[in-house]
Amino acid sequence: MINKVQILSVTPIGNLDAYIRLANLWPMLSLEEEKALTKRLRYDTDLDAAKILILSHLRFVIHIARHYSGYGLLQADLIQEGNIGLMKAVRRFNPEIGVRLVSFAVHWIKAEIHEYVLRNWRIVKVATTKSQRKLFFNLRKTKKRLGWFNQEEIDIVARELGVSSEDVKEMECRMSAQDVTLNPVPEEDIIDGKNHRIVPYLQDKTSNFSYGIEQDNWEQYATSKLSHALLRLDERSRNIIHARWLDENKKNTLQNIAKDYGISAERVRQLEKNAMKKLKIAIEN
The missing domain is CATH 1.10.10.10 (Winged helix-like DNA-binding domain superfamily/Winged helix DNA-binding domain)
Incomplete structure (x- = not known):
């Protein structure tokens, strides 16, 4: 009989449905089984124990990744990033702290997915600081419910998240903006005989050619x-x-x-x- 570890290892990466079905086939661990495996990993560096811990928690990664499906990113990529977070959690987990592995791993899984979303959601980064990242994900959930904010709603969100109203307004504008290509548009997209490209209109107001020539x-x-x-x-x-x-x-x-x-x-x-x-x-x- 083929081992489930072998099945998962040979499953084509592109076949997401098959991967999810096989991940859900792996049985969940009891508290005693989990403790035994985590102790084997922590104290004996047993990699087989680590493999079982990871495979038995893949279903949780899939569940968490589904909450980020609205960002226009491939579900398989989100799951893959979440799996990286799960592996980091398994490596760092201390079986003596008295909590289940899944409770500890949620933070690491979400952290990796968050990083991936922020890197790939737009060409231009919308959030770089810790407070901006927190605002980005919380604001998006709220906007799904309320749409565009009025001033009162902006003040409420700012209070709840511990940021200023200006921070909320700026992040809302960033999230609503669209990436614009700098490449020339095809001939069929030329309007009224004009090539509506953004490149010729970009200005670098900090540049001073005369100063550079003078310096040379x-x-x-x-x-x-x-x-x-x-x-x-x-x-x-x-x-x-x-x-x-x-x-x-x-x-x-x-x-x-x-x-x-x-x-x-x-x-x-x-x-x-x-x-x-x-x-x-x-x-x-």
């Missing part, structure tokens, strides 16, 4: 001035400036340079100081 010109000018100023120094002073400031490694110390020229470190410091003064005068003139 200034850097070129400053580099040129520095090069000419260095040529006015004697060879020893020029080498000291290069070694101390312009070489890539910049690891040359006064002592190392002093050894190369057979002079004291203090003399090298004086030459460096004088050379810097000459460079400053040459660049400013």
Whole structure:
């Protein structure tokens, strides 16, 4: 007789109905069975026990995933993400805490599904902070019942969720907005001879081309001035400036340079100081 673990492992991923039927065939564990398996996993690292715990709780993942069917995402993907949460819960579960595994796993299953929904519901993320995520999921449930909010309903939702009314308004606008393609529209979609693309109308008001060109010109000018100023120094002073400031490694110390020229470190410091003064005068003139 084929083991249920083997059946589930060979079931085609695309056949969701068959997967759900097989997941529901796996018997639920009694409290004693669950405790024994979780102790085997926690204290003996028994992977077979982990497999049984996961398979016997797949039906709960399917049940939770069905509550997120209104986001336009594939049910199979939601279940898959929930299964990841279930596996994390099984790995972290402590059989000594006195609760059933399913009660502990609900948080992990929902957390993984929430992350997946937020990553894939829209191209542009609608919620990034913890408070925004809480508002996103709770607001969507409330909107199914009430539709668009009036000011009184906004204030009630804000109070219940512990956020400001402005946060509720902003999230409602984000959820109601639609993604717009930046790609050119097909010829058949051209209206009145005009190509209604969004790309030509996008503006980056923070960009300043003149400032960038000015910066480039200034850097070129400053580099040129520095090069000419260095040529006015004697060879020893020029080498000291290069070694101390312009070489890539910049690891040359006064002592190392002093050894190369057979002079004291203090003399090298004086030459460096004088050379810097000459460079400053040459660049400013």
